[in-house]
Amino acid sequence: MARAAKPVPADKPGRSIWLQGLLCGALASALPATALLTAILLAPTVLIAVMVDRTSARTTARTMLMMGLMVAAHGINQLWHGPNTIVAGLDIAANLRLTGSAWGLQGFGWLLTEVAPLLVELVLDAKARTRLAILQRRRAALDHEWTLPGGGDDQTLAG
């Protein structure tokens, strides 16, 4: 008699993080200079991802990562075209201009993630207020012309 198939358990978040850690560990063992240089250049992203960005989509960390990668890619490229040793990696990381650019772009990425929603909200609110004012003017004109019951709605968006 055939046994009933057991339901496949969904991947737990803890397991995924463990696998990512294992993968990172393997990568660090295989390419220690690259891993070191990457860790130094993307340190702000790692800090934000681990300590601040608790959202499931990690939108802030994601943006910062991509911003950091824009400069980190050049450092890694330089490492790979050189001796590809830890010392070389540290030399490259010691280049303040490169590391500063990477960290600065990651900071800009964080700022962008924080400011962009506010800007969008401002634009949307302004649009809504304009529409509200138009509608209220139209309603007041109707009320004035026709003396409608319950006319004179002067409420704002705040209610």
Add this chain to the structure above:
Amino acid sequence: MIAGQYTVDLTQPIAGAGGGLEAFAVANRAGARSGLMAVLSRPLALPRGTALNALASAQVDHLLTPVAHGLEVGPGGVPGWFVVCPLPPGPAIWPTGAMTVRPWTETELLMYLLRPAAIALAQLHASHLTHRAIRPDNIFRAAPGETVTLGNAWSAPPASLQSAVFEPPYSAVCLPHGRGDGDIADDVYALGVTLLCLATGQLPMADLDAEAIVARKLERGSFAALVGNSRLPPTIADLLTGMLAEDPEHRPSPAMLADPVAARARRVAARPPRRAQRSMDVGGTGVWTARTLAHAIGRAPEQGARMLRLGAIDTWLRRHLGDSGLAVRLEEFTRQRSVDGDNTDSVADMVLAARAVALLDPLAPLWWRGVALWPDGLGSVLVEAGQPGKQNQAVLDAIHELVDLEITSVWGKLRAERCDVAGLRADAALQRQLMRQRGWGGGLAALRYALNPMLPCASPLLAGQAVVRKTELLPALDAAAARPESRKLAPLDAEIAAFLVARQEPTLQSDLVKLTTVHDPSAAVVLQLRVLAGLQDRLHAPKLVHLAGWCAELALPAVLVWRSRTRREQVSEVLPQRAAAGNLTAMLRLIDDPILLAADARGAQAAVQAAETIDAELAALRAEAPARSAYAKRIGAELATALAVTGLTASFIMLALG
């Protein structure tokens, strides 16, 4: 000025010339004495319009024939009707207030009184008119030995100024204003009594009141009651036998009286009324004959009807009067009464009493609830009983019921050989229809105006102005509108409405009906304006500036009916301009334009719908604020990511390209 050529000189009264009414000297247009006088009607005792119109172009011998009539300001500044007629040739043949005069000789009576009076009556009869005011103090002559002239008889309702002595009992018993035009035979009767007065030099039955005179005439017969023990020349006695006959058909005609010898020779065998062996008490009156029984039932209809229902009268007719035929017919009425209603039905009792009177005495007038009148006197009675401040409610109620039940038609059918039944029926139906009309255009008021074409409109608005014809109404209202105190009232009231309907303005009927039921002030104003504007149009009335201004003041509620503020302001601005032009129709078009009103209503409805849509959108805008914030966060993040991806891609490309 009357008829554009006669001026009444109120400072020159002429005593004793008006036949019981005030008379004044008349000057012609040039201001010279005209040989005419103007007799003033009493308030609400209207002149006889039909007779005046018929005599306008006629000349009747031995009669003060009217030459003109019209409304003019009388003593005290009150408008009154004046009838202009020639001055009497001399004093009245019986001075007013005198108890005796010198008895006239037979020759004087025949040549100077009977013959000229008969000629005048014959000419009136040829024009289908009656005089109805023949009595010694209304007959004049220049001097002894001259023929007499009959006085003015047109300034008051027919026979309303006659005392009971000079009227046949069936006329004397009626309300003074309800005696109607009667028949020329009634004038012959009055002439007969006048002949008797002058033959004896005394007024017969001078010591009796009107009721006693009527009772005695009915009891004994007019000739016996009036002549009594007086000694008369045989010719005069023979003439009076005919002239004072109870039945008008038994009296000689005026043409016959013009030849006294022939009139004397005419004898009509009139059977004296059958007298009972025992009298019967009906309503406190002892009755001996069918005629007096009818009179007693007419005066006391409740008791009469009860006795009829109980069979007491039936028994008396059979046992004591010996008229079983009459008893059988009365029995039929009593049976019909039991079908009409139960014993407490007062109206059924009244119908029974009225039918019994008509059967018992076909000569009797119409009796209803103790009130007697002839149908053609209904209009005058309505005016007299309904005069403001002195209303006779009992008479008005009786007439209301009488018209409502078409009793004149019932009464006419029972004495078909003595009246025009079809005419009475048609009149009764018309009167009932008019009275039953709902609203301001119906009721007794409308009937009063319909039956009295010369009755001025009694609206308090028109105080001081006499409006008789509908063409006079709007100018009078315009004049009233110029007085500030009038503007406290509405420009249209029940009296004006009744007046208009009675004066053949039936097209207003539907608006007048609505006026009594509408409670919305704006609708009432529009209806009033519609009626007045319709009149102005139809009657081609001139500009009515004051009335239009008054209507414009009242039209404020009608302006507020417009929903559109723009239209309201427009109407408010234009209305005074149109009022200043005195054009009511233009004003009506402005405030009561059906097409624009419908458009206004549609506009208001569309505005309400638009407002609802806007309100919904406003509410949605306010409600979506939290969602908008979440949306902004998501879009912001996406935007940041997109920028980062773009930058990263650019960086990789640059790296690849070296």
